[in-house]
Amino acid sequence: MTRVVITGAGCITPIGQDVASFAENLFAGHTGIREMQDRPADLHFTRAATVEDFRQQDWLNANQRQIAERSSAFAIAASRQAVQQSGLVTAYPGDSIAIIFGCSTGGRTTEDQESEKLYTRGGRIHPLTVPRVMASAGTSLVSMEHGITGPAFTITTACASGTHAIGLAFHMVRSGAVKAAVTGAHEAPLTYVFLKAWDSLHVVSPTACRPFAVDRDGMTLAEGAAIFAIEALDSAQSRGAEILAEIVGFGMSSDAHHITQPNPAGPAAAMQRALDDATASPGEVGYINAHGTGTVANDRVEADAIHRVFGERARTLAISSTKGLHGHAMGASGAMELLATVLAFRSNLLPANAGLAETLSQVDPTIHLDHILLQNKPASPSLVLSSSFAFGGLNAVLAVRRFEP
């Protein structure tokens, strides 16, 4: 079976607008969660993980500037980094490369702005509203920039969008449907309507996200993108590309249960299927980058699911959520977490579960996960999982290996 490796990565995130900065802040525990500038006064929370000082003009050409709203601009910038690092576009014909992105919220910044104008003042809507707002605009703009003419589409599965996108791209390369893919996720959802809508759900932390803490009080909303270049191992080696990690398994499931409440059977099935897809056993897993949103319900149910898959070993398995640093960027979270996972291999260091040590919070004793990482842990696991469990019970898990030729 074709082995699939990651040969490029790029990101625009609250903790770094390139992979080197992301890595530095990830392992230094520098959080991107901050007080929102110009925040609406009528919210129950004041913080978000925002991409500060993103300079669109540094990344977009004149044509892209007209069409790309913030979410697509993140996709363009992160993709360019990944494509440049991998050399993918010069190595393969455009029609043998796929682009599969996750994006659950589309062009919110444009839609909110035009809606506000229309509902308060009436009149006209900007004619570029449709191409700016469509969730697949990022995919189209990246395909145009790089001349990628293979299969290209956008997946929307709420907070699992990125992981579903990467998993599907992995399967397409593994099956030989394409030789390579540019894949990941991008989101820029932090508009007034979006913030208010999440506020109404009462799942956003009034303080800051601290996953698995006994006193956790919700998630922290975020924005950004992480994109990867992936390809078949043989071709990557024959052209001398640097290999960052190997994707070995992808598991999916649906809870078929509730539109917001999680259920442990679905996440457990997705983890088990990722392991089955990788022809691996739970005993080989040395680390899980958890979905770990910091909501009471998610973290309890995710812990339950980990126990179902790993049995007694769940208590001692190294686990962390990195959302205390980059926040919960909806569909883009899974892609940022895969990046954190890849960097863990590169640095021989598992990233801490940020938000706990900083707030002197204790790990929730009722979830029986005794090895939530309170600080970075030097380790070189062979196999790790990166999990995303979306609202509506749509689950996606990637199994990733340290690359060994």
Place this chain on the structure above:
Amino acid sequence: MNQVAEECIALIAKQKSIPPEQIRLDSTFDELAVDSLDRVSLAFDIEEKYDIEIPEQKLGQIKTVNDMVSGIEEAVRQKSAGPEKANPSANA
């Protein structure tokens, strides 16, 4: 060159990221690579600026910078003439 013409050239220059000196009144939209999306964007900018509406049919007939200028001038004239005069049957 009148003010409307200068403004049209400035708008096209901005839309296409080309120097205004390269745009003449008799330049065609084809020469300037003004595509259908550019046309609706330019029409939007103009309609907002002059608070006018260029009829759909007229929009399709605009092929040159000169056409664009005269289209705007005509719409502005009709607007200042008022709805009754422009369309005598409106209140009938």
